[in-house]
Amino acid sequence: MPARLINKVIVEKIDTFGGHREPVYTLERDFSANQFFSTGGDGQVVRWRLDRPDLGELIATVPASVYALALYSNNGLLWVGQNYEGIHVIDPVLKQEVASLKLTSAAIFDIKFYKNDAFAALSDGVIAIVDADKLVLKKHLKASDQSARCIAVNPVERELAVGYSDNAVRIFDLMTYTLKRIIPAHTNSVFTLTYSPDFRYLLTAGRDAHLKVWDVEKNYALHNDIVAHMFAINHLTFSPDGRLLATASMDKSIKIWDTETYRLLKVVDRARHAGHGTSINKLLWTDTQQLLSASDDRTISVWKLNA
Numbered sequence: 001m002p003a004r005l006i007n008k009v010i011v012e013k014i015d016t017f018g019g020h021r022e023p024v025y026t027l028e029r030d031f032s033a034n035q036f037f038s039t040g041g042d043g044q045v046v047r048w049r050l051d052r053p054d055l056g057e058l059i060a061t062v063p064a065s066v067y068a069l070a071l072y073s074n075n076g077l078l079w080v081g082q083n084y085e086g087i088h089v090i091d092p093v094l095k096q097e098v099a100s101l102k103l104t105s106a107a108i109f110d111i112k113f114y115k116n117d118a119f120a121a122l123s124d125g126v127i128a129i130v131d132a133d134k135l136v137l138k139k140h141l142k143a144s145d146q147s148a149r150c151i152a153v154n155p156v157e158r159e160l161a162v163g164y165s166d167n168a169v170r171i172f173d174l175m176t177y178t179l180k181r182i183i184p185a186h187t188n189s190v191f192t193l194t195y196s197p198d199f200r201y202l203l204t205a206g207r208d209a210h211l212k213v214w215d216v217e218k219n220y221a222l223h224n225d226i227v228a229h230m231f232a233i234n235h236l237t238f239s240p241d242g243r244l245l246a247t248a249s250m251d252k253s254i255k256i257w258d259t260e261t262y263r264l265l266k267v268v269d270r271a272r273h274a275g276h277g278t279s280i281n282k283l284l285w286t287d288t289q290q291l292l293s294a295s296d297d298r299t300i301s302v303w304k305l306n307a
Helices: none
Strands: 010-018 024-029 035-040 044-049 052-061 066-072 077-082 086-091 096-101 108-114 117-122 126-131 136-142 148-154 159-164 169-173 179-183 190-195 201-206 210-215 221-227 233-238 244-249 254-258 264-268 280-287 290-295 299-306
Touching (some): 024 066, 024 290, 024 299, 035 066, 052 077, 077 108, 117 148, 126 148, 148 201, 159 190, 159 201, 201 233, 210 233
Parallel strands (some): 024 280, 066 108, 108 148, 148 190, 190 233, 233 280
Antiparallel strands (some): 010 299, 024 035, 044 052, 066 077, 077 086, 086 096, 148 159, 159 169, 169 179, 201 210, 210 221, 244 254, 254 264, 280 290, 290 299
């Protein structure tokens, strides 16, 4: 973990992106640092330029809400997980669908890549593993009857962490896909998880509003347990330099934490920073000082952070 302690964070709201007709559920980076993608309840996939919030560009429209959006770095194609229909693969340059896979009739909550594998977390409890280059289903991992909600990849230990609605986190081997460990992590659904940038810790959160830190090198022993929000934590993410952690909640707030001590540094909300008026669903760092947040209020906010 970073050794330098942070005492104060100054937050400034820079811009608001509006145009979606329904809640915005997910954000994804583009190859250009100045651009990003968003989608949500209206099924519209939009590309935005950070310097021109008035110029949202429609990339694709699918006929159902979207919770999962992932850019495949090997070929620059955008994977859209459409609820109840499967995967749509979009060329964001040509702005057209180039492939699709009727993967499932279940909702798709998350998509992550490792090498040429794509992992999709499904509402029927399955992790679908797809050859991302050939777009062929390789395997189903079924370890629970309740929803698989979130995925994180640890290339150092070659492990895959999955959070479920049965309150557990399961650790799979990335090479053999075998189940290695079950962590009874929370008292309710696990909505979000991520490995620290050095892959020494796994962070998990969800409906019970607790932020938990697990020590990977000590067989995922509990390292820290923080009552972080008033209501469900929908997403957590590290800043690119690893010094800050941001959490987003159904309580309408974003919280910024020091990753060395897990001390709360800043609360970003409507009263203090003209923040969102409803649940915040997703966060995305564009660089070490800029954070995006997507909300049920159909907007995306841009925040500048000075630590």
